Every structure is written in C-alpha cells, then in structure tokens.
Amino acid sequence: MIPARFDYEVAESVEHAIELLDGNDDAKLLAGGHSLLPLMKLRLARPAALVDIGRLSALAGVSNGSGPLLRIGALTRHHELANDPLVQEHCPILAYTAGLVGDRQVRHRGTIGGSLAHGDPAGDLATIALTLDAQIVARGPNGERTIDAAEFFKGFYETALAPNELITEVRIPKTEAAHWSYIKFRRRALDWATVGVAAVVESANGGIEAARIGLTNMGPTPLRATAVEQALAGASTDSVEAAAAKADEGTSPPADSFASADFRRHLSRVLTARAVEEALSR
Amino acid sequence: MSVTERTSKVIGTSQLRKEDAELITGRARFVDNITVPGMLWVGLVRSPFAHARINGIDVAKARELPGVVAVYTGDELEFAAPLFMAWPINDEVKNPPHHPLTKDKARYAGDPVAVVVAESRALAKDAIELVDVDWEQLPAVTDIRAALEPDAPIVHEEFGTNNAGSWILERDSPVPRRGPTAPFFDDPQLVKIKQEYRLARLIPNAIEPRGVVVDVNAPMGEYTVYSATQIPHILRTTLTITCGIPEAKLRVVAPDVGGGFGSKLEIYPEDAICLALARKLGRPVKWIEERSEGYLATLHGREMIQEIELAATRDGVLKAVRVNLTASMGAYLRLVAPGIPMLGAWLYHGCYECDAYDFQYTNVFTNNTFTDAYRGAGRPEATYAIERSMDALARELGMDPVELRRKNFIAKDKFPNYTIASGLTVDSADYHGTLDKCLEVLDYDALRAEQKARRERGDRKLLGVGFSTWNEMCGLAPTRVLAALNYGAGGWDAATIEFMPTGTVRVVTGVSPHGQGSVTVFAQVVADQLGVDYDDVEVLHGDTQVSPLGMDTYGSRGVAVGSVALHRAGEKIIAKARTLAAHELECAEEDLEFEGGNFTVKGTDRSANIKGLAFNSWTAHNLPDGMEPGLGATELYDPPNFSWPNGAHCCVVEVDPDTGSVDTVRYIAVDDCGVQLNPMLVEGQVHGGVAQGIAEALFEEARYDDEGNLVTGTMTTYLVPGPPELPPFEVHDTVTPSPTNAMGVKGIGEAGTIAAPPAVINAIVDALSPLGVKNVERPATPERVWRAIQEARS
Numbered sequence A: 001m002i003p004a005r006f007d008y009e010v011a012e013s014v015e016h017a018i019e020l021l022d023g024n025d026d027a028k029l030l031a032g033g034h035s036l037l038p039l040m041k042l043r044l045a046r047p048a049a050l051v052d053i054g055r056l057s058a059l060a061g062v063s064n065g066s067g068p069l070l071r072i073g074a075l076t077r078h079h080e081l082a083n084d085p086l087v088q089e090h091c092p093i094l095a096y097t098a099g100l101v102g103d104r105q106v107r108h109r110g111t112i113g114g115s116l117a118h119g120d121p122a123g124d125l126a127t128i129a130l131t132l133d134a135q136i137v138a139r140g141p142n143g144e145r146t147i148d149a150a151e152f153f154k155g156f157y158e159t160a161l162a163p164n165e166l167i168t169e170v171r172i173p174k175t176e177a178a179h180w181s182y183i184k185f186r187r188r189a190l191d192w193a194t195v196g197v198a199a200v201v202e203s204a205n206g207g208i209e210a211a212r213i214g215l216t217n218m219g220p221t222p223l224r225a226t227a228v229e230q231a232l233a234g235a236s237t238d239s240v241e242a243a244a245a246k247a248d249e250g251t252s253p254p255a256d257s258f259a260s261a262d263f264r265r266h267l268s269r270v271l272t273a274r275a276v277e278e279a280l281s282r
Numbered sequence B: 001m002s003v004t005e006r007t008s009k010v011i012g013t014s015q016l017r018k019e020d021a022e023l024i025t026g027r028a029r030f031v032d033n034i035t036v037p038g039m040l041w042v043g044l045v046r047s048p049f050a051h052a053r054i055n056g057i058d059v060a061k062a063r064e065l066p067g068v069v070a071v072y073t074g075d076e077l078e079f080a081a082p083l084f085m086a087w088p089i090n091d092e093v094k095n096p097p098h099h100p101l102t103k104d105k106a107r108y109a110g111d112p113v114a115v116v117v118a119e120s121r122a123l124a125k126d127a128i129e130l131v132d133v134d135w136e137q138l139p140a141v142t143d144i145r146a147a148l149e150p151d152a153p154i155v156h157e158e159f160g161t162n163n164a165g166s167w168i169l170e171r172d173s174p175v176p177r178r179g180p181t182a183p184f185f186d187d188p189q190l191v192k193i194k195q196e197y198r199l200a201r202l203i204p205n206a207i208e209p210r211g212v213v214v215d216v217n218a219p220m221g222e223y224t225v226y227s228a229t230q231i232p233h234i235l236r237t238t239l240t241i242t243c244g245i246p247e248a249k250l251r252v253v254a255p256d257v258g259g260g261f262g263s264k265l266e267i268y269p270e271d272a273i274c275l276a277l278a279r280k281l282g283r284p285v286k287w288i289e290e291r292s293e294g295y296l297a298t299l300h301g302r303e304m305i306q307e308i309e310l311a312a313t314r315d316g317v318l319k320a321v322r323v324n325l326t327a328s329m330g331a332y333l334r335l336v337a338p339g340i341p342m343l344g345a346w347l348y349h350g351c352y353e354c355d356a357y358d359f360q361y362t363n364v365f366t367n368n369t370f371t372d373a374y375r376g377a378g379r380p381e382a383t384y385a386i387e388r389s390m391d392a393l394a395r396e397l398g399m400d401p402v403e404l405r406r407k408n409f410i411a412k413d414k415f416p417n418y419t420i421a422s423g424l425t426v427d428s429a430d431y432h433g434t435l436d437k438c439l440e441v442l443d444y445d446a447l448r449a450e451q452k453a454r455r456e457r458g459d460r461k462l463l464g465v466g467f468s469t470w471n472e473m474c475g476l477a478p479t480r481v482l483a484a485l486n487y488g489a490g491g492w493d494a495a496t497i498e499f500m501p502t503g504t505v506r507v508v509t510g511v512s513p514h515g516q517g518s519v520t521v522f523a524q525v526v527a528d529q530l531g532v533d534y535d536d537v538e539v540l541h542g543d544t545q546v547s548p549l550g551m552d553t554y555g556s557r558g559v560a561v562g563s564v565a566l567h568r569a570g571e572k573i574i575a576k577a578r579t580l581a582a583h584e585l586e587c588a589e590e591d592l593e594f595e596g597g598n599f600t601v602k603g604t605d606r607s608a609n610i611k612g613l614a615f616n617s618w619t620a621h622n623l624p625d626g627m628e629p630g631l632g633a634t635e636l637y638d639p640p641n642f643s644w645p646n647g648a649h650c651c652v653v654e655v656d657p658d659t660g661s662v663d664t665v666r667y668i669a670v671d672d673c674g675v676q677l678n679p680m681l682v683e684g685q686v687h688g689g690v691a692q693g694i695a696e697a698l699f700e701e702a703r704y705d706d707e708g709n710l711v712t713g714t715m716t717t718y719l720v721p722g723p724p725e726l727p728p729f730e731v732h733d734t735v736t737p738s739p740t741n742a743m744g745v746k747g748i749g750e751a752g753t754i755a756a757p758p759a760v761i762n763a764i765v766d767a768l769s770p771l772g773v774k775n776v777e778r779p780a781t782p783e784r785v786w787r788a789i790q791e792a793r794s
C-alpha cells in the first residue's frame, strides 16, 4: 500500500513530458494510474520519478478525420470511449469493450494510452486495437512515428515504445460496416478477462468474406487467431464451429489461479465460435 | 408528578440503525482514525517463505535509516508468555508455543520475525526492506493429507508429527450420543453411501483491515490498546497473560470496527507486539495492516477434508451418520482453533432423526497461515456435509431430495427441548413448516416441470435446483457445556442499565458489536421494556473502562445472550421501581400494574412514571427503609442452552456446460430465528450471510503453490463477489420462539453462511446429474465444473 520513494513532476506539455522522460531513465509516465499505481503500491514497480500527463487536456478526446480513421487522444478515458457518439457509430466494438473494462472507478480514470502502453496481455483495449489494425502514434525526442498495432506489442508488459516516448494518439480504422462481438469471460464483473475474444466479421452473400479474431490473455501479448481467420475467409456460416476449433493454435496461454492453460485453450475455442456467431447475428 | 403515556412498541419493528448516521457521514472512528501525540509507526518483517530456518538477522542497515527509532528481533522483545490458546480440546492437544515474533524458524509465509518502529508509516515500510534475514529455506507442507504422511516436513519438530490431536465424540463429548454406528454400517439390509468433500481455505476479508494503537502513560505504567477487535474483554485478559501487564493497568478499546466475521476474534502477534513496544519505548505506537499483508497475517477459515457416511433403509429412513474430519490448523494453534471443528460436532446429522451417530476429527499443522473461527465456525462445515450427503442419498435411492428430507425431519411435536441423536438438546423448531414456506415461494413443482421440459428439449443451459434445510447451535453460551468441552472461558455475558437523573437511560453491554446493529436492537429492547423513548436510550460498549465485564461478540450471541442479559437487568430495575412506586403511592406492590413506563394502582388513575421514580431514587429524599439510592441494575446472564435457529434455503442455477459457468438465478432463504427484534436487521444478516455463503460455493479459495506461497494474495486474485455476481435474495421467515429465554429469541448472524454453500453446490450437481456428475468441489469454478463434466463423460 505504501510505494517506495519517488519524485513527482507535472508535465505542462507533450514536449515537457518528453523532456522530463528523456532526462531520467527511471522515470515513468503517469496517466490514469490504474495500472501503474497498484504495482507501485505492491512495490512491484519502483520508478524513480513519475511524470504526470493527466493534465494535458490536448491529449484527450475523440475526433473524426475525413478519412477512414478515427483519432483518439491517448488520455481519453475508458468511460468517454464507451459513451462517445463517434466511437459508438464508427467503432462500436471499441465503445462496447471500453464499457467492460474494470469497474466504474477504473473506467473514469484509466486511459487508452495507458492501456496500450502498459502491454498487459489481459487488457481488453489492446486486443481491440490489434484486431482493428489500429495505429499508435508515438512522440519522442526525435519526433513522431506511427506504429502498427501488429508491431506494437512485443512481449509480456513490453511494447515497441522507447522509454522516452509517449503515445499521443491512437488511430482506429472505422468498422461501422462490419459485424462485431467481444466476449469477455470473467469471474466477476470487475475482473480482467480470463480469456477474451474479439470478432470483426465482414459478410457477403450470406457467407463470411473476412474475419478478424483477436484474443485476450492467451499469451504474453494480445494475439490474432490467424488460423481461424484463414479458415473463415470466404467460408460459409456453417463452418464457424470447425474454424473456431483452431482458436488456440499458436497461443501460449498462462496458468494462474483463474484457469489452467488447458482450460484457457478450451475457452478460446468455445468463445471464438460464440463471438463469430454473435457477430453474424448483429 | 408528570405522567407520560408511552404505548407504541419498537420491538419487532424495523427501526433504522442508530449507528448509521456516523458511518454514512464519515464521522465514525476506526483505529486508523486514531492519532496520539508522539506516536510511532510499527512495521513487521515477515517471512517470504512458508518454511525456513532463521540463521541470522542483520538489522544494522534498518537501524541506521534516519527516522527509524528501533528494530527488534524475536530475541530482543520479551514477553511473559507466548500468545494464549484458549481451547485445548483434550489432553491430546499439541500446543506449540506461538511467540509473537518467531525465533527459530518461520512456519508460514508471513510469519513475523522482526519489528521496526519509525517516525512514519512510509519509513517503517522502507525499514522493513532493509532488514536482512539469513534464511535457510526448508521443504514446506501445505496439503492436509500430505502433512500426515510419514516423511512430511514437520512444522513443529518437538512433536515429531503434524498431527495436533484428535477429538472423538464418543469419548470426549459431555453428553452421550444415541448409539454407535458400526452395527448399522455392518447391516447388509441398509443402503450406505460414503462421501468425501474438501472445503477450501478462506480469507475472511472484513472491509476494515486490522490495526492497533497503543497509548501509554509511562509514569503510571498504564496502557490503552485501541484494536480493531471483536473481543476487547478477551483481548485484555490474554494481553495481560502474554505481556505481564495487570488488567487494572490495561484498558482495551474496540472503537468503530468495520466487520470481523471471526477474523477479529483473535489474539494476534501484532496486538502483543505493539503493547510490548509501547512499554519498551515509553511511546505510543500504531500499526495498520495492509490488505495484502492481512491475507498472510490474519486468520484463515474452514480448510478441511470431510468423510461422511450415511446408512439408511431402502425407502429412505436415515439410520446412522458417521463422520471423520481432518482440519487444517495452519502453522500454530490460535485462540480457539482446535475447537472450531467441534462446534459442528453435534450437527452432522442435521435436522434429521437417526439411531446412531459417530463423529471425530483430527487437527493438522501445515505451513499455512493459522486458521480459526470464520463466520459460522464449525457449523457451515457440518451443514455442508450432511446437506450434500442427503442429496447424494436421494440420488442413490432414486428419491426426490425434498421427499427424503421430509421423511427424516425431527417432528415438530418432539419439541420443546428434544435431545437429538448427537446428544445435545434442541430448544425448538418446525422443520416441515420452514421447508413448506420455501417450497411455496419457489413453486417447486413448476420448477421441476420446467427442468424436465428443458432437458427434453436439449437446452444448452442446464437448470438445477438445490436445497439446504439447515439447523445450528449458536448464541455461545451455556458455560457448563463450554467448560465440559475444555473451552477456556465462560459463555455468560453482562448488561447494565442505569437511569440517569434526567430520565435518560445508559445501557452498557458486554457484547462488542462491529457492524451488526446491536446498539439499535438493544435500545429497542430497553425502550419497550422500561417504557422510555427509544431515543433516550444510549448504548455503550467496546471499552473495558466503560464496560469492564463481557465476553464479546461471536457465535451469533449478541441477541441470544446480550439482549437477554439486558432484558433480565430490566426486570431487576422494574422490581426496584415497583417497590419505590408502592412506597410513594402508598399501596401494596401487588396492586401496581406496569405498562408503558407507568406504575398504576389497579382500578385507579393514580400512577407513577418510571422516570420520576428514577429521579426520586437519585435524590433519595424519600426511599423506603433499607433501599439503596439510584435506579440501575446489572445482570450476568448465562443461558441454560444454546439457541437453535434453522431454515430452508433453495438455490436455482443455470450451468453453461461448455464453459462451466454457473449463474445463480434465484435464491430463496427462509430462516427461523425465533422472535425477531428488528426484522430489517435480520434480513440484513441473511443477505450478508448468504452472499458470503455463495462466495464460498462459487468464488473464494486461498490457493498456495507447492512451495507454500499464497498465490491468491490480493483482492484481484482472491475473489470476493459483489452485487453483480449475486442473485436477488428472496428472504422469508417462520417464527418458532425459543423456550430458553423470556424473549423467545435465537441468533441469526451466521445463518446465511451456514445455509448457502450446500444449496448452491446441490443445485449445480442437480443440473449436471443427467451428465453423470455426482460432485463438484468448492468453490465450483468454471474450470472445476467443466472438468467434472469431462470426467463424467469419459
């Protein structure tokens, strides 16, 4: 409950935040604090300094570019994502999933930037970003770069971000035309996913044209169930069950007090079938 | 003399809680709200290993940290005696010394080995990390059965075994059971079933963590201990024993206490350590538990293996019940731990008749946090075993579980005071009536019809219904029985009622509530009995200086012992007031009627109000010869029997066989706690208890890895459910007054926790029975349910 000693700085701007990060190897950004602070209180994380970006209001909010991408500021809270009309219209799976994160308090504090940067394989929004082929915009001392979600998640709590980089924005392809579902299997309403499955399905002529399947908590990073995606591409809706049986191919699910690795594999197959079916029925 | 009429009764009405205004507006005072000038913070250095020898402790770095006042190891902080264990169940019991700071080795992950004292809480925390313990890790044993294997690591070497002693009903019970079971289990005519159930280890999770503040008056050698405890009186006595400070110099205060569930019915190392530190340093000290620290350092509950056998006739008449338990004590024998399984000893045949009964249990040391009383203590275990077994027997016989229960219920006309097969005497019950009410609310026949229809349709979701027709003994209680069981204290409790000169009433109770609403109920009792305003009754408790006598709150004894004691003190006051009224009104005492606070001379309008009499007895200007001034009375009440509430609970579940998820769709609780003093509080107790019981059945389990590390060590991994995980509760009642006390009351504090787990698991097994599933271990996690289905299929 009592973190180790740390310094605290308030960033006045994005540039200031980068400057502060760049000057201190052991500094960490503080956004909503709902992943970082619990770790600090258990003394599992011991940053020498926190750089608080919570007041950079320019980083919060959703805007609709003219193109195919929705632009979401890194500091946008889960609660705003869940209730934002633009997100609800253009990216309903994201709005829906944001509404499933943690509990009310968590949703009012936690941010999408923090969720992605944390690299927690049990995080829901990371799976959605990966499933929707989002782009993550990061800024560092050398300027800005855009990282594809597929390149972003590197390992257990590990991302492509450099220690002196900051996510400013997440760009999400609009998916209003697609069928979608996110099934979060959890013991209690406020728990992380034991296993989560995202399905985004494009259908044509009563069949499946293409499907994107994302998995939460089935390995050290969020994953795409590529074997299922391949099996579903151009397939008939009768083949969902058979395709879903491949959901755990290439995964390495954890074993913990919530479930064994085997049971997670089983769940991923059952839930993938259900997610695709639910998507098709939407 | 002014005469006020007061006729409206508050007993039996749902008065809002007197306690709530303070709690809701944040003015309540918990231990952590207490700050004493000059106070230092205490932190415990705990073992990271379940079992490890201490080869040395280097405290130099910690002592050098600026702001650190002291660091002591187990050899440097002295105590008059180890922590007190109050229930040596018989001569067999093996009670190792439990030093507040362990000296030789750590026996569970979290065992404290050194203590730091610093100017702030954060500094104390930093200092803990600077204490360098030279550990030699030893193999650990955390499984009950493994602990009894010949080559198991030994938790306490001096015993050469992890067997902490057994208790056998036939040998050790003060009352004879109906008969030995062996002839029935040898009888080829009878149907026999044998079940084994494993009860998970539970972490109580009171919302307020533990905490201790010790204030010191050094020149006088006086100490005030503020502790988040259920038992200020017992804590004072046992701290005197451990720290060698006489009771007269020791005041223990339980301020507002945020829940206990048994976890604060304990004498903890930290209580004794803080007191010893305050004495050694001559300065006030404070320790507040962190939640994850509490998961290691605060008692756990329940873990045991149950073997239960039933013998019955082919047509379902229960003949014999035989039980053998193996219970985990964890690393030490804490306050009443050895006797906890015994609190169920007379209940494993439930509310059923049988001809023969045998029961025994064995306590086992393991390298886990110590166990002790957890809400229901011994009785939820008993109800679980018999109620699960009754369902198993019904399946074996091809009978409806409700029909089997009905066939074996002890009949209503056997009461009052019927001696049951296990040997104790049950005060009163109407088991059929309680079950009838439950079935009516449920609409049992319609539900079975729906279940049948769904099964025929082949619905994916499986519907199941489970019952728990439970009974229990609570209101701990008759001292003579407790004495015969080797329990180290009495079961009486104390109450004092005192009229103040202005007519307000000061009530002092020896039970120490911590969330139950007892202040409200006690005020209701006194207001009605004495005919004064409910708002004029002030109930004081939880401070040994204010209420020096008491046995505190546990075992649903608040109402069954505490309020009855008050009622009896009230009788004494009325008797004295009657004498004074007769004196003032110049009549015979027999000519006076007492109603609504007024003594009236029968057939006249001449009367005296009790408040006026109280004033007159205070001025004492005109008292009858020999009467002492003042209107007050104290009662030390020792009930002649336990109180025996009962109930019929029913849970309806839907099980998803593909994921193993269980959804509790309905929960019906019909409880009978005799006369209800405040129905709202009764309902509240049922809600909380049922929630905890469902939690046991579906969610909660302290799990350890092979090395003895607690892997469910935070609230994210130890799953306490909240409202989204629980069904709406349909709470009903029947009222069968207890003949044991004048008010007809019984306890209700543990009912839900006792009743719920078997109702839930029976429902799950009922849902899965077409698949061949006969048992699902608790908590019935999705994975366990799914695996049970896989096993039944293969």
Ligand SMILES: Cc1cc2nc3c(=O)[nH]c(=O)nc-3n(C[C@H](O)[C@H](O)[C@H](O)COP(=O)(O)OP(=O)(O)OC[C@H]3O[C@@H](n4cnc5c(N)ncnc54)[C@H](O)[C@@H]3O)c2cc1C
Binding pocket: A028, A029, A030, A031, A032, A033, A034, A035, A036, A037, A038, A074, A075, A100, A101, A102, A103, A106, A109, A110, A111, A112, A113, A114, A115, A117, A118, A120, A122, A123, A124, A125, A161, A165, A166, A167, A168, A190, A191, A192, A193
């Ligand atoms: C009780 C509880 C339940 C939860 N349940 C869920 C759940 O069900 N599903 C789920 O997905 N999550 C859950 N979470 C996590 C929650 O969503 C967090 O809010 C989120 O993971 C992190 O966002 P944050 O803004 O709080 O980040 P912080 O905790 O502030 O930071 C997390 C990490 O990201 C870094 N960081 C933050 N912002 C940026 C940025 N803009 N650029 C670069 N790095 C940055 C920080 O330095 C830190 O390392 C839960 C949290 C709690 C406390």
